[in-house]
Amino acid sequence: GEDVEQSLFLSVREGDSSVINCTYTDSSSTYLYWYKQEPGAGLQLLTYIFSNMDMKQDQRLTVLLNKKDKHLSLRIADTQTGDSAIYFCAEILTGANNLFFGTGTRLTVIP
Amino acid sequence: EAQVTQNPRYLITVTGKKLTVTCSQNMNHEYMSWYRQDPGLGLRQIYYSMNVEVTDKGDVPEGYKVSRKEKRNFPLILESPSPNQTSLYFCASSLGLAANEQFFGPGTRLTVL
Numbered sequence: 001g002e003d004v005e006q007s008l009f010l011s012v013r014e015g016d017s018s019v020i021n022c023t024y025t026d027s028s029s030t031y032l033y034w035y036k037q038e039p040g041a042g043l044q045l046l047t048y049i050f051s052n053m054d055m056k057q058d059q060r061l062t063v064l065l066n067k068k069d070k071h072l073s074l075r076i077a078d079t080q081t082g083d084s085a086i087y088f089c090a091e092i093l094t095g096a097n098n099l100f101f102g103t104g105t106r107l108t109v110i111p
Numbered sequence: 112e113a114q115v116t117q118n119p120r121y122l123i124t125v126t127g128k129k130l131t132v133t134c135s136q137n138m139n140h141e142y143m144s145w146y147r148q149d150p151g152l153g154l155r156q157i158y159y160s161m162n163v164e165v166t167d168k169g170d171v172p173e174g175y176k177v178s179r180k181e182k183r184n185f186p187l188i189l190e191s192p193s194p195n196q197t198s199l200y201f202c203a204s205s206l207g208l209a210a211n212e213q214f215f216g217p218g219t220r221l222t223v224l
Contacts, residue, residue, distance in 0.1 A: 042201055042215030088153060092208055097161060098169050101154035
């Protein structure tokens with residue numbers, strides 16, 4: 001099956017930028033997503049990018065996609081304590097009917 | 112309010128005792144799925160359904176069953192639960208797949224003793 005990997009933990013200081021990374025193995029992705037999971041809750045979609053795009057910006061969020069290296073990143077500018085959560089990348093492969101999720105990165109924002 | 116509901120939210124049971132976790136959505140979504148979340152493994156898909164009476168296996172279907180008799184409901188059935196099915200379970204729904212956002216339920220924490 002598809003492997004989607006993320007670092008498990010990331011700590012940043014409030015006000016700094018956070019960069020959460022994701023690597024995947026199957027190059028036939030069509031859509032790639034970032035979801036946020038706050039403590040005790042389900043996942044919420046933050047943003048997504050179509051595989052023919054290199055970058056997408058949405059307010060404080062910037063998504064970068066490097067298809068050659070099979071690498072996806074999420075940059076959060078001016079990170080706030082409310083951004084503390086687990087972040088999951090996910091992808092859909094061409095012809096597939098299901099999502100593959102990464103292992104999740106727990107972001108801790110230090111005041 | 113548009114939402115995905117799951118019941119129960121917490122369940123402690125014993126090995127071999129059949130259980131059902133219900134999932135219901137009120138958004139007329141066609142696509143529904145079940146995931147389990149385990150530390151260090153992220154979310155893994157158990158089963159999904161593209162529409163009524165259409166279900167298919169995800170990555171980790173062993174030990175689980177599902178049904179989709181109505182569009183709004185997608186129950187997860189564990190016929191003979193085992194301790195390795197202790198996990199946090201999420202139901203999700205969306206209009207389709209692709210660019211559509213998946214809406215997640217609040218989760219069901221299951222412990223099998």
